[in-house]
Amino acid sequence: xxxxxxxxxxxxxxxxxxxxxxxxxxxxxxxxxxxxxxxxxxxxxxxxxxxxxxxxxxxxxxxxxxxxxxxxxxxxxxxxxxxxxxxxxxxxxxxxxxxxxxxxxxxxxxxxxxxxxxxxxxxxxxxxxxxxxxxxxxxxxxxxxxxxxxxxxxxxxxxxxxxxxxxxxxxxxxxxxxxxxxxxxxxxxxxxxxxxxxxxxxxxxxxxxxxxxxxxxxxxxxxxxxxxxxxxxxxxxxxxxxxxxxxxxxxxxxxxxxxxxxxxxxxxxxxxxxxxxxxxxxxxxxxxxxxxxxxxxxxxxxxxxxxxxxxxxxxxxxxxxxxxxxxxxxxxxxxxxxxxxxxxxxxxxxxxxxxxxxxxxxxxxxxxxxxxxxxxxxxxxxxxxxxxxxxxxxxxxxxxxxxxxxxxxxxxxxxxxxxxxxxxxxxxxxxxxxxxxxxxxxxxxxxxxxxxxxxxxxxxxxxxxxxxxxxxxxxxxxxxxxxxxxxxxxxxxxxxxxxxxxxxxxxxxxxxxxxxxxxxxxxxxxxx
Numbered sequence: 429x430x431x432x433x434x435x436x437x438x439x440x441x442x443x444x445x446x447x448x449x450x451x452x453x454x455x456x457x458x459x460x461x462x463x464x465x466x467x468x469x470x471x472x473x474x475x476x477x478x479x480x481x482x483x484x485x486x487x488x489x490x491x492x493x494x495x496x497x498x499x500x501x502x503x504x505x506x507x508x509x510x511x512x513x514x515x516x517x518x519x520x521x522x523x524x525x526x527x528x529x530x531x532x533x534x535x536x537x538x539x540x541x542x543x544x545x546x547x548x549x550x551x552x553x554x555x556x557x558x559x560x561x562x563x564x565x566x567x568x569x570x571x572x573x574x575x576x577x578x579x580x581x582x583x584x585x586x587x588x589x590x591x592x593x594x595x596x597x598x599x600x601x602x603x604x605x606x607x608x609x610x611x612x613x614x615x616x617x618x619x620x621x622x623x624x625x626x627x628x629x630x631x632x633x634x635x636x637x638x639x640x641x642x643x644x645x646x647x648x649x650x651x652x653x654x655x656x657x658x659x660x661x662x663x664x665x666x667x668x669x670x671x672x673x674x675x676x677x678x679x680x681x682x683x684x685x686x687x688x689x690x691x692x693x694x695x696x697x698x699x700x701x702x703x704x705x706x707x708x709x710x711x712x713x714x715x716x717x718x719x720x721x722x723x724x725x726x727x728x729x730x731x732x733x734x735x736x737x738x739x740x741x742x743x744x745x746x747x748x749x750x751x752x753x754x755x756x757x758x759x760x761x762x763x764x765x766x767x768x769x770x771x772x773x774x775x776x777x778x779x780x781x782x783x784x785x786x787x788x789x790x791x792x793x794x795x796x797x798x799x800x801x802x803x804x805x806x807x808x809x810x811x812x813x814x815x816x817x818x819x820x821x822x823x824x825x826x827x828x829x830x831x832x833x834x835x836x837x838x839x840x841x842x843x844x845x846x847x848x849x850x851x852x853x854x855x856x857x858x859x860x861x862x863x864x865x866x867x868x869x870x871x872x873x874x875x876x877x878x879x880x881x882x883x884x885x886x887x888x889x890x891x892x893x894x895x896x897x898x899x900x901x902x903x904x905x906x907x908x909x910x911x912x913x914x915x916x917x918x919x920x921x922x923x924x925x926x927x928x929x930x931x932x933x934x935x936x937x938x939x940x941x942x943x944x945x946x947x948x949x950x951x952x953x954x955x956x
Contacts, residue, residue: 431546435554439528445885447562449892450520454513455569458505458587459577465501475499490635491734493643493652502574502583502657513591514651515627517566518598521559522619525602528555531612533689535798542688552606552683556599556676563595583657590651593668597647598623600672603679610691613719620723623648647671709809713817716795717788721825724784728777728833735773736840736851739766767924770841771858775916777833778862779895781826785870786887788822793877793884802955811951819943822870827863834859858922864935865915869894871942878946881953 440447469475479498488495493511497503529552532538538551571588575581602619609615626646633643634652643649647668654664686692706715792815795801805811838855842848873887880886897906897914911917915938918931 429547429550429553431541431544431550432553432557435541435546435550436557439554439558443524443527443558446888447524447558449889450524451562451566451569453892453896454516454520454566454591456573458509458513458570459573459579461509462501462505462574462577462579465504469504472499478504488738490631491738493630493634493649496655496658500657502579502587505574505579506583506587506652506656506658510587510590510652510656511627511630511648513570513587514594514648515623517563517591517595518623518626518647519620520566521563521595521598522602522605522616522623524562525555525559525599526606526612526615526619528558529603530606530609530615534612536689539688548684549680552603552680556603559599559602560596563599564592566595567592580657582660586654586660586662587656589665590654590656590668593665593672594647594651596672597668597675600675600679603676604682607679607682607686608691608693610693610695614691617719617723709804709814709817710820712804713821716791717818717821717825720784720787720791721821721828724781724825724829725832728780728829729836731780732773732777732833732836733840736837736842737844739769739773739837739841740844768921770837770855771921771924773837774830774834774855774858774862775898775919775921777837777859778830778866779891779898779916781829781833782866782869782894783891784829785822785826785866786873786891788818788825789870789873789877790884790887792818793881796881796955799956805955812947815947815950819874822874823867826866826870830859830863830866831856854923857927861919861922861927861932862916864932864939865919867939868915868935868942871939871946875942875946875949878949878953 469478475498479495492507495503495507498507529538532541532551541551567588567590569588570591571584574584574587598619601622602615605615605618605622606612609618626648629646630643630649630652633640633646633649636642644653650664650667653661655661682692706712801814804814834855835852838852839848841855842851845851869887869891872890873884876887876890877884894914894916897911898916915935918935920927920931
């Protein structure tokens with residue numbers, strides 16, 4: 429364990445921005461939306477309608493889980509956000525632990541550390557402390573902010589504890605994954621697949637009539653079975669705690685059975701010689717970018733299908749007050765709540781797709797800092813040619829994600845409403861007008877990479893700021909000047925609004941200028 433404290437401080441310093449964003453986002457969301465419950469559902473009749481609508485459509489159970497008590501703000505928050513918060517905390521845990529363990533081995537820094545007076549378990553222990561500590565802090569802050577919002581103390585602590593323990597479970601899952609995988613990308617894939625399987629088990633168990641036992645196989649299902657604000661069942665918390673301890677012990681037991689930089693599962697041997705189609709910078713970029721792109725494609729396709737299946741019933745869930753209609757109007761449209769909901773989902777898909785674009789841009793920076801880029805640039809491959817091979821995925825991949833999400837959203841909504849052609853046509857138009865806004869975020873990331881490479885990680889902050897403003901600004905009645913900071917506020921919200929082309933032209937101009945400045949900086953600066 430020698431050196432654990434030093435490695436812990438180093439990890440906290442390196443993650444001071446990214447981890448802070450995760451913690452703030454996941455901590456404040458439940459309390460920030462507590463006040464809107466009374467606006468949406470001010471009467472007993474509206475709350476009864478909410479409960480009836482939630483039960484009538486099995487897609488709501490698949491997406492949000494079982495609704496135990498929708499007559500209180502706490503019960504509503506636990507239903508709408510409990511599963512989502514546990515899922516996002518699990519993803520945070522997987523990414524954070526992998527970044528501070530397997531990724532360090534991929535870069536060679538872990539081997540340098542191992543040559544010093546650093547214990548065999550120090551790197552894993554520091555990563556577990558950072559990741560587990562972040563999960564616990566998220567849970568505590570969630571509970572504290574909800575108590576400050578005048579929600580019941582017991583329910584607040586139950587929701588915070590279920591979120592924190594979900595993070596600890598997937599911290600332990602990631603601790604096992606990094607021992608099995610040869611590379612950090614594979615470990616991330618195993619960890620995120622575990623989160624996805626947990627979601628599918630929970631969703632299948634909650635939506636199927638005779639298979640509720642499936643949700644008890646999922647850590648995400650345990651988080652909801654605690655029943656925050658609906659007669660808390662504290663004993664359920666013992667399940668994720670036991671799972672975290674057992675899986676964590678497995679991870680520590682596997683660690684000494686492998687060498688640094690090698691996984692327990694050996695990689696497959698490749699062909700002795702690469703095909704001609706693989707001998708280009710674009711082919712290399714495709715090999716590096718295809719995994720995240722496919723993962724995001726599957727996620728947005730599933731999300732589109734799920735949200736599309738519930739769109740036609742959304743009017744039965746929201747209240748009928750004037751405040752509710754005004755908020756939905758500001759969120760996305762004025763020609764009906766269903767159109768406003770679909771427009772909001774389309775905008776959300778564009779925001780999520782921009783996160784993939786940021787990830788694709790930062791892959792360029794990772795190649796640079798891992799010293800794999802310099803040998804490549806020593807060949808006939810020029811800087812702009814290499815950058816262009818990655819930018820194709822960053823920009824076109826972002827557009828493809830938005831398009832696929834909107835297509836599945838339109839198909840699922842059309843199947844429910846009985847007019848697939850009209851629904852798909854409206855949604856395809858709706859997603860296409862959102863692409864320039866997503867490209868602005870991607871282009872700003874390219875700008876940071878080209879001009880301020882050491883601050884390239886701030887691209888996550890730019891994307892998170894845009895998401896925060898767009899998602900919560902209208903709900904808290906933020907000033908229009910603040911809302912305008914986000915590029916996602918400017919495209920016409922289709923379906924539901926009149927198409928206007930000027931905002932799209934301006935957004936494209938901003939994206940082109942930022943990308944051009946970034947590439948100009950990339951041509952002139954030093955590599956490394």
